[in-house]
Amino acid sequence: MAVTEASPAGASHAHEGTYSGGLLSWITTVDHKRIGVMYGVSAFFFFLVGGLEALLIRLQLGSPENTLIDPDLYNQLFTMHGTTMVFLAIMPLSAAFFNFIVPLQIGARDVAFPRLNAFSFWVFFLGALFMNASFLFGGAPDAGWFGYANLTSTQYSPGMRVDFWVIGLLVLGVSSIAAALNFIVTIINLRCEGMTFMRMPLFTWMTLITSFLLVMAFPAITVGLVLLMFDRMFGTLFFNPLAGGDVLLWQHLFWIFGHPEVYILLLPGLGIISEVIPVFSRKPLFGYAFVVYSGILIAFLGFGVWAHHMFAVGLGPVANTVFSAATMLIAIPTGVKIFNWIATLWGGSLRMKTPLYFALGFIAMFIIGGLSGIMHSSAPSDLQQTDTYFIVAHIHYVLFGGVMFALFAGMYYWIPLVTGRMLSERLGKLHFWIMLISFNVTFFPQHFLGLHGMPRRTFTYESGLGFEVMNLMSTVGSMLLGASMLVFIWNVLRMFRKGEPAGDNPWEGSTLEWSIASPPPHYNFRVLPRVSGRDPLWAEDTSAAAPGDDPSVPEPHMPGPSYYPFVTSVGIIVMAGGGLTLTLPVVFLGVALILFGIYGWALQPLEH
Amino acid sequence: MSQTDAAAMEMHSATGQPNRKILMWAFIGSECMLFGSLIIVYMVYRGKSLVGPYPEELLNIPFITVTTFVLLMSSLMMVLALSAVQRGDMKWGKIWLFMTALLGLVFLGGQVYEFSHFVHEGLTLKTNLFGGSFYLLTGTHGAHVAVGVIWLLSLVFLAQRGRLTQANAETVEIAGLYWHFVDVVWIVLFTLIYLLV
Numbered sequence: 001m002a003v004t005e006a007s008p009a010g011a012s013h014a015h016e017g018t019y020s021g022g023l024l025s026w027i028t029t030v031d032h033k034r035i036g037v038m039y040g041v042s043a044f045f046f047f048l049v050g051g052l053e054a055l056l057i058r059l060q061l062g063s064p065e066n067t068l069i070d071p072d073l074y075n076q077l078f079t080m081h082g083t084t085m086v087f088l089a090i091m092p093l094s095a096a097f098f099n100f101i102v103p104l105q106i107g108a109r110d111v112a113f114p115r116l117n118a119f120s121f122w123v124f125f126l127g128a129l130f131m132n133a134s135f136l137f138g139g140a141p142d143a144g145w146f147g148y149a150n151l152t153s154t155q156y157s158p159g160m161r162v163d164f165w166v167i168g169l170l171v172l173g174v175s176s177i178a179a180a181l182n183f184i185v186t187i188i189n190l191r192c193e194g195m196t197f198m199r200m201p202l203f204t205w206m207t208l209i210t211s212f213l214l215v216m217a218f219p220a221i222t223v224g225l226v227l228l229m230f231d232r233m234f235g236t237l238f239f240n241p242l243a244g245g246d247v248l249l250w251q252h253l254f255w256i257f258g259h260p261e262v263y264i265l266l267l268p269g270l271g272i273i274s275e276v277i278p279v280f281s282r283k284p285l286f287g288y289a290f291v292v293y294s295g296i297l298i299a300f301l302g303f304g305v306w307a308h309h310m311f312a313v314g315l316g317p318v319a320n321t322v323f324s325a326a327t328m329l330i331a332i333p334t335g336v337k338i339f340n341w342i343a344t345l346w347g348g349s350l351r352m353k354t355p356l357y358f359a360l361g362f363i364a365m366f367i368i369g370g371l372s373g374i375m376h377s378s379a380p381s382d383l384q385q386t387d388t389y390f391i392v393a394h395i396h397y398v399l400f401g402g403v404m405f406a407l408f409a410g411m412y413y414w415i416p417l418v419t420g421r422m423l424s425e426r427l428g429k430l431h432f433w434i435m436l437i438s439f440n441v442t443f444f445p446q447h448f449l450g451l452h453g454m455p456r457r458t459f460t461y462e463s464g465l466g467f468e469v470m471n472l473m474s475t476v477g478s479m480l481l482g483a484s485m486l487v488f489i490w491n492v493l494r495m496f497r498k499g500e501p502a503g504d505n506p507w508e509g510s511t512l513e514w515s516i517a518s519p520p521p522h523y524n525f526r527v528l529p530r531v532s533g534r535d536p537l538w539a540e541d542t543s544a545a546a547p548g549d550d551p552s553v554p555e556p557h558m559p560g561p562s563y564y565p566f567v568t569s570v571g572i573i574v575m576a577g578g579g580l581t582l583t584l585p586v587v588f589l590g591v592a593l594i595l596f597g598i599y600g601w602a603l604q605p606l607e608h
Numbered sequence: 609m610s611q612t613d614a615a616a617m618e619m620h621s622a623t624g625q626p627n628r629k630i631l632m633w634a635f636i637g638s639e640c641m642l643f644g645s646l647i648i649v650y651m652v653y654r655g656k657s658l659v660g661p662y663p664e665e666l667l668n669i670p671f672i673t674v675t676t677f678v679l680l681m682s683s684l685m686m687v688l689a690l691s692a693v694q695r696g697d698m699k700w701g702k703i704w705l706f707m708t709a710l711l712g713l714v715f716l717g718g719q720v721y722e723f724s725h726f727v728h729e730g731l732t733l734k735t736n737l738f739g740g741s742f743y744l745l746t747g748t749h750g751a752h753v754a755v756g757v758i759w760l761l762s763l764v765f766l767a768q769r770g771r772l773t774q775a776n777a778e779t780v781e782i783a784g785l786y787w788h789f790v791d792v793v794w795i796v797l798f799t800l801i802y803l804l805v
Binding site: 191 | 625627631634638642653657658733734736739741
């Protein structure tokens with residue numbers, strides 16, 4: 001696989017028409033690229049909402065015995081911060097990349113089920129609004145993003161707050177499972193000619209693995225949530241200890257979902273890093289097969305370690321030992337990947353562009369998060385750290401220092417493909433440095449706060465415990481971290497006015513998404529590509545992989561727009577609202593809308 | 609989902625299998641985890657109820673054996689329906705599809721009778737852990753049967769209107785995959801709930 005400097009032969013003029021059309025065209029679109037953009041924009045909006053909640057939390061903790069935020073609001077803020085970042089920011093940001101990039105990377109014109117894809121987006125978006133609407137109706141969920149029983153019982157959590165959380169997560173689960181099923185079929189079945197599994201780009205591989213994790217893990221939390229909903233609405237006794245109910249059953253169901261969920265959040269990021277590093281090192285990925293198999297192994301082991309979230313509940317020495325050992329095992333495939341990235345960089349001809357900055361930042365921060373993870377994989381050590389700020393520091397090193405750095409690497413890498421314009425390198429690097437420094441100022445001290453015994457989920461702390469300085473540092477850091485997002489937003493806005501045209505394949509990437517114009521035409525590939533190896537655009541002969549947008553070939557027919565997916569998702573939200581308030585007529589209205597949507601959908605031809 | 613997703617987009621299939629069939633298999637995988645989790649809940653709470661009525665006082669094994677037999681026979685009807693549609697015999701295709709749905713309805717009727725009998729005997733969702741976990745597990749299965757019945761009747765309706773023909777045998781095959789899966793789940797539930805009481 002020789003590295004050629006030439007950009008692929010096939011690409012041609014930009015297609016601004018991909019995004020034209022009014023609001024209605026966005027509501028009815030089934031184009032994976034437009035759906036990807038909608039996922040990206042709305043997920044970034046909720047990322048800012050979750051960030052704002054975090055900043056309020058940090059403001060409250062900036063000084064001891066602060067009264068800025070009362071305990072009740074504080075509980076809502078940390079619950080919604082966790083829920084929002086996991087379900088409404090990181091997962092849909094990954095989904096934005098799945099949608100936009102995966103069909104292009106495998107040389108397909110769309111996903112396998114374009115209307116199901118639109119449905120997934122609208123259920124996510126309306127579900128996210130539903131969840132946040134709780135702020136307007138008696139307060140947001142306040143029992144933690146993990147919702148431990150029996151704090152969530154009607155006795156301890158009266159009102160609708162927890163109901164919003166339960167029903168909101170059930171709705172979001174529908175969206176996630178539908179999207180994951182769609183991507184499983186898309187990746188298995190729509191790969192272009194010659195693209196065997198072991199030639200697939202790493203990001204597509206990680207999307208496939210993530211999708212399998214989603215369809216396997218979400219049912220567990222769905223069942224947990226249904227039990228909780230029945231307890232709260234119909235008076236069942238599942239989590240009522242007085243009637244023999246077992247509160248630990250919730251923790252098991254939640255973490256059987258929750259730990260694979262960690263890899264659902266992480267693996268897409270690992271995929272992005274495995275795309276960015278080779279392109280900016282001008283070398284094929286070192287040990288491709290090892291990276292793929294490590295990803296599979298991480299996902300597999302991820303199902304067998306859930307009880308490491310429960311070391312402190314007293315499962316006994318045997319269970320704790322087994323889950324400790326299994327958890328430590330995960331360090332092996334993860335370490336393999338890190339070594340592979342470093343080996344890819346080693347001896348490469350590095351192009352120090354913004355995406356690579358974020359990828360390198362990812363590696364460094366993710367290693368720190370991984371190391372603190374190994375520390376509490378040991379049950380005795382974890383007993384000291386459970387429920388302290390040490391855990392908060394750890395999860396932010398893996399989810400922000402890890403996943404968000406990777407997602408930003410992906411944004412800087414692929415936004416030129418999405419919009420056809422380049423982001424500013426200068427602002428991008430400014431964003432990187434502010435984010436890297438302020439991230440560490442915010443979260444590094446929290447390791448020590450935790451080891452010194454500062455509990456998490458507590459709205460304040462007394463003065464004189466030695467927590468003041470490090471909390472103040474953390475608060476100042478978080479404000480700067482928030483400011484770094486403004487630099488990014490400014491960079492994006494500036495791009496639309498002054499951004500350089502991206503041209504075709506601005507980074508000289510090796511994968512098929514770069515073989516077409518930026519932004520891509522609505523049909524992606526006029527002639528479907530054919531590949532005969534990994535890194536098809538770095539091959540000696542790219543004519544089959546990039547057959548070009550030959551205007552003499554007629555434009556492929558693409559599926560027409562449909563409003564049924566939107567109608568069906570509205571029906572689901574109406575039903576959720578009826579369930580929340582236990583008003584049967586509203587539930588029936590929702591069911592009627594869903595039935596109307598599904599039948600219309602099933603009977604509507606795809607082209608019209 | 610439409611019958612023409614793949615065709616309309618000139619998409620080839622990398623595996624030779626239709627998209628919708630892979631979708632249904634993946635969905636069944638996800639459903640296995642759903643029923644698996646519900647079964648775990650039921651098994652964890654077996655024998656943990658603090659007050660009666662207890663399962664051994666209520667469960668009527670002969671009665672459920674009959675409805676189980678009915679549901680299993682519906683799978684046979686489904687096989688016959690698919691075979692008829694595949695060879696283009698839409699008359700018998702419709703009859704067997706309708707019979708499948710009918711036997712599904714008989715099973716559901718049995719479940720309604722069983723539930724109302726149990727409620728009459730004093731077992732509700734709120735009575736004890738057995739009540740909650742039993743109704744939730746068998747109720748979820750019943751909801752799946754109900755969805756299947758609606759699906760099958762829709763296919764009969766489409767066939768009646770001439771919109772389901774031999775060319776759409778795949779549509780029937782996929783409905784069949786779902787229907788057989790729901791039957792298999794019942795075999796597991798029948799064993800765990802009734803035979804091992």
